[in-house]
Amino acid sequence: MKKRYTLEQKKWDSPIEHAMPAQARVPASFNIGNVPIAPATVLAPMAGVTDTVFRRFIKNASQFSASSSTTDVEATQTNQQSGCGLIMTEFTSADGLSRMRETKRKRYLTYYDDEHPIAAQLFGSNPETLADSARIVQDAGFDIVDLNLGCPAKRVVACNGGSGLLKDLPQIERIFKAIRATVTIPFTVKFRMGWNDAHIVCVELAKLAEDNGLNACALHARTREDGYTGQARWEYIAAVKDAVRIPVIGNGDIESAADVQRRMTTGVQGVMIGRAAMCAPWIFREIKHFLATGTLPPPLAPEAQWAHILRHCRMDVTRTGSELHSMQSMRTQLMHYSRGMAEAKHLRAKFSHVSSLTELERIAADHLTRVAEPVLAA
Numbered sequence: 001m002k003k004r005y006t007l008e009q010k011k012w013d014s015p016i017e018h019a020m021p022a023q024a025r026v027p028a029s030f031n032i033g034n035v036p037i038a039p040a041t042v043l044a045p046m047a048g049v050t051d052t053v054f055r056r057f058i059k060n061a062s063q064f065s066a067s068s069s070t071t072d073v074e075a076t077q078t079n080q081q082s083g084c085g086l087i088m089t090e091f092t093s094a095d096g097l098s099r100m101r102e103t104k105r106k107r108y109l110t111y112y113d114d115e116h117p118i119a120a121q122l123f124g125s126n127p128e129t130l131a132d133s134a135r136i137v138q139d140a141g142f143d144i145v146d147l148n149l150g151c152p153a154k155r156v157v158a159c160n161g162g163s164g165l166l167k168d169l170p171q172i173e174r175i176f177k178a179i180r181a182t183v184t185i186p187f188t189v190k191f192r193m194g195w196n197d198a199h200i201v202c203v204e205l206a207k208l209a210e211d212n213g214l215n216a217c218a219l220h221a222r223t224r225e226d227g228y229t230g231q232a233r234w235e236y237i238a239a240v241k242d243a244v245r246i247p248v249i250g251n252g253d254i255e256s257a258a259d260v261q262r263r264m265t266t267g268v269q270g271v272m273i274g275r276a277a278m279c280a281p282w283i284f285r286e287i288k289h290f291l292a293t294g295t296l297p298p299p300l301a302p303e304a305q306w307a308h309i310l311r312h313c314r315m316d317v318t319r320t321g322s323e324l325h326s327m328q329s330m331r332t333q334l335m336h337y338s339r340g341m342a343e344a345k346h347l348r349a350k351f352s353h354v355s356s357l358t359e360l361e362r363i364a365a366d367h368l369t370r371v372a373e374p375v376l377a378a
């Protein structure tokens, strides 16, 4: 008797076609101030993840062509081809930035021309320091400056930064005013719903942002106390959307184009995607396909998935100049990629000690042979 491997598939790999109601479509574009975001999808800022290599890699993996289901992994991306409309840096400490020497600042604020439009995210609690850092961001050529009012990390909250500020709306207003008075580039805020369920401030905060001239806001629909537990509460995103006229970007638990369709009924202008992009960087491509055609694209073939994964690693080696260093630091990312791939457990065991590109290429070749012949003798 023959036994078949079950090829694990991600939800977003489903080839089932869905008719998409017009009102549930992701808008083709929206504007943050004078910066067009097209399509209306944003890569979430993620500390330790969204460095310049990952951001450029995401743009490439998001490549979309209505006429083809394949992607040219090595092609240079234009914004018109990419399914990801806006990328953001991981958060940077305003205190640190304003104290750093010019050369060190450049390292923190490095980005490449093909990353535009790009937003730099800052955290901190002192209005003058934040305004000073926002000016540095503007001078560095970023398109947008974003303020982080969501980070739940203890070391950030302890200095009243990130979600720590959610308990102090008057201080938030002082920060809004100071930054707005200093920079002319679009200014946005990313926040959580509030400190906890007894202290929900998202609607008030969004109105404060609008009243102080911010150009858009993004809500991760959890409280600080929630951390990452439970489900993102999109009804709060809908409430924020109803309360303000500036663009609202919804964030939390989007894992597929079908999730986007469901969430667009809140009326948000854009969606932001974080963790799902760490596991399936081609998610933006699938969303754009869905947006353009109303159907889910065919699943990305394992060969194409591997081509993307290898490209990501090669890009990192080029950046660091050390294959060993890059491959060691890519192990965590490789673990993310294994989720949803066939024989994930087997892959994870190999990834845990991979230390060269040649070794990874061998793992890829072996894996492709195994998934191409998924029939096992009992």
Ligand SMILES: Cc1cc2nc3c(=O)[nH]c(=O)nc-3n(C[C@H](O)[C@H](O)[C@H](O)COP(=O)(O)O)c2cc1C
Pocket: 044, 045, 046, 047, 048, 049, 089, 090, 091, 121, 148, 150, 151, 190, 220, 251, 252, 253, 254, 272, 273, 274, 275, 276
């Ligand atoms: C590893 C990691 C690092 C993160 N770093 C940041 C950050 O620097 N700034 C920020 O605003 N949010 C940060 N977040 C939160 C994400 O931007 C996003 O709001 C959250 O993951 C929810 O979206 P998702 O469900 O699509 O992942 C981080 C999340 C993760 C998983």
